[in-house]
Amino acid sequence: MTQLEELLADWIPQQRWFAGKGAPIDTVTVHAQHPLVCGDPGLRVLIVEVAQRDGVSRYQVLLGLRPAGTLRAELAHAAIGVCRIDGVTRTVYDASHDPELTALLLERLAAADGSGPDAVGGPARGGTADGAPPAPVRFRRLDDADVHSGHRRSLVLSGEQSNTSLVYGEDYVLKFFRRLWPGLNPDLELTAALADSDYVARPHAWIETDVRQDGRPVPTTLAMLQEFMRSATDGWVLAATSVRDLYDAPGLAPGDAGGDFAGEAERLGAATAAVHRALARELPTDVLSSHALQDLARSMLDRLHRAATEVPELQPYAGVLRSAYEDLARVDEPLPIQRVHGDFHLGQVVRTDGGWVLLDFEGEPAAPVEERRRPSSPLRDVAGMLRSFDYAARYQLVGSADAADLAPAAHAWAQRNRDAFCAGYAYGGGVDPEKHQTVLRAFEYDKAVYEVLYEAHNRPSWLRIPLDSIAALAA
Numbered sequence: 001m002t003q004l005e006e007l008l009a010d011w012i013p014q015q016r017w018f019a020g021k022g023a024p025i026d027t028v029t030v031h032a033q034h035p036l037v038c039g040d041p042g043l044r045v046l047i048v049e050v051a052q053r054d055g056v057s058r059y060q061v062l063l064g065l066r067p068a069g070t071l072r073a074e075l076a077h078a079a080i081g082v083c084r085i086d087g088v089t090r091t092v093y094d095a096s097h098d099p100e101l102t103a104l105l106l107e108r109l110a111a112a113d114g115s116g117p118d119a120v121g122g123p124a125r126g127g128t129a130d131g132a133p134p135a136p137v138r139f140r141r142l143d144d145a146d147v148h149s150g151h152r153r154s155l156v157l158s159g160e161q162s163n164t165s166l167v168y169g170e171d172y173v174l175k176f177f178r179r180l181w182p183g184l185n186p187d188l189e190l191t192a193a194l195a196d197s198d199y200v201a202r203p204h205a206w207i208e209t210d211v212r213q214d215g216r217p218v219p220t221t222l223a224m225l226q227e228f229m230r231s232a233t234d235g236w237v238l239a240a241t242s243v244r245d246l247y248d249a250p251g252l253a254p255g256d257a258g259g260d261f262a263g264e265a266e267r268l269g270a271a272t273a274a275v276h277r278a279l280a281r282e283l284p285t286d287v288l289s290s291h292a293l294q295d296l297a298r299s300m301l302d303r304l305h306r307a308a309t310e311v312p313e314l315q316p317y318a319g320v321l322r323s324a325y326e327d328l329a330r331v332d333e334p335l336p337i338q339r340v341h342g343d344f345h346l347g348q349v350v351r352t353d354g355g356w357v358l359l360d361f362e363g364e365p366a367a368p369v370e371e372r373r374r375p376s377s378p379l380r381d382v383a384g385m386l387r388s389f390d391y392a393a394r395y396q397l398v399g400s401a402d403a404a405d406l407a408p409a410a411h412a413w414a415q416r417n418r419d420a421f422c423a424g425y426a427y428g429g430g431v432d433p434e435k436h437q438t439v440l441r442a443f444e445y446d447k448a449v450y451e452v453l454y455e456a457h458n459r460p461s462w463l464r465i466p467l468d469s470i471a472a473l474a475a
């Protein structure tokens with residue numbers, strides 16, 4: 001490995017967005033390096049390949065470069081290290097934290113030519129008049145997007161993120177996809193398909209490059225610029241506040257405790273149904289054949305095997321989970337499928353003055369992009385949100401001395417909001433989740449198993465949450 005690759009091999013595992021935390025890194029290779037800003041400071045987009053026991057994954061690093069010893073104190077936390085690059089000793093750092101550099105990205109997006117919605121996922125436009133190939137990193141803007149670079153300073157959104165989002169003033173969010181899969185990112189694809197919907201943050205522009213796959217260059221989304229919902233409050237924060245109010249009111253039912261969330265849960269259900277209907281209008285739909293249903297059940301079983309091998313505490317419940325998947329494989333009614341959110345939870349929705357807005361249509365960040373772009377049952381998203389109500393109810397019990405006393409209240413809160421969400425989903429025009437219990441249960445179990453792996457890798461102290469839910473579901 002080069003000096004830079006050695007530094008990255010130490011730095012990458014400490015990043016929240018690194019998805020390979022379950023195993024050590026063997027090597028890091030800089031697969032491509034595209035200069036965006038030359039000079040001092042400099043900015044390069046790196047595509048790095050991280051080799052681990054289970055294979056090689058690609059990540060995007062925004063590399064800032066300054067002469068060694070000149071990194072300002074406020075950027076010290078972003079430092080990756082000091083190494084020689086192009087014969088000069090430089091400090092390299094995570095440029096997403098450097099507003100001086102990120103301002104230039106917004107300027108490039110504002111200056112980009114407009115493209116129609118078909119340009120999303122379309123071929124790179126052909127280079128310059130003299131026939132030169134398209135630029136390695138392309139800045140593209142939707143035709144009717146009004147991107148201006150007046151609010152230049154960006155701030156990195158803090159929080160439990162799989163990617164890195166920069167907020168410019170109060171206007172835009174620029175989200176850099178960290179784990180890269182060749183091709184169109186489903187977040188950009190679905191957000192663009194829903195561009196006119198009141199339930200999504202309007203997409204404006206994107207950044208892409210070509211990533212080689214099987215010897216061919218594949219246009220691959222690096223980042224998406226969308227409207228910043230300035231009046232937004234995170235759904236997780238709202239739900240957690242409601243749960244806290246309930247825990248502070250011993251003996252009261254969730255509907256009587258103050259801060260009841262059921263009205264919001266119901267409206268969220270209706271908003272989810274509206275988004276599903278819009279996705280079904282804009283993008284292909286199908287019906288799952290019985291053969292495909294069996295494949296789906298098998299994929300759930302595979303995930304269970306992987307999770308139970310890695311997290312043995314799951315093994316006592318494997319029998320119950322397996323039989324839920326077998327029931328799914330035997331469902332003999334047609335299961336409509338369409339594009340869905342794919343990783344739906346309370347942290348992916350924000351409440352604005354105008355109602356609920358859905359974010360982050362990327363799907364489960366660890367899954368290959370072909371899998372995430374595959375149509376699925378909308379009940380998969382319903383199940384994701386039901387899991388999230390369970391999380392919101394349980395997470396304040398982790399490590400609490402009052403956990404046993406509060407458990408009935410947690411159960412009541414989750415049940416009330418599950419019911420409200422499902423009712424809202426049905427009256428909002430979605431299928432009635434209550435009438436599809438076998439499918440819903442299988443998706444819920446599968447999501448909980450995913451969460452077991454997710455927590456084991458990212459937040460081991462939260463591992464008990466999905467494990468306890470599975471124990472309760474299996475009881």
Ligand SMILES: Nc1ncnc2c1ncn2[C@@H]1O[C@H](COP(=O)(O)OP(=O)(O)O)[C@@H](O)[C@H]1O
Nearest residue numbers: 161162163173201227228229232234347359360
């Ligand atoms: N357009 C937006 N407007 C307001 N807040 C946003 C917007 N996009 C993201 N956020 C906030 O950032 C958080 C993480 O964004 P998300 O797109 O889910 O990132 P990730 O893919 O890294 O999980 C969201 O939960 C939300 O609170």
Ligand SMILES: O=P(O)(O)O[C@H]1O[C@H](CO)[C@@H](O[C@H]2O[C@H](CO)[C@@H](O)[C@H](O)[C@H]2O)[C@H](O)[C@H]1O
Nearest residue numbers: 160161162343345346347364387388391451454
């Ligand atoms: O939002 P991301 O796309 O990064 O999704 C990943 O991280 C989520 C946590 O931030 C994780 O969600 C799990 O924890 C949530 C509470 O923090 C909870 O509301 C969800 O129900 C639970 O699944 C998500 O699974 C993961 O893909």
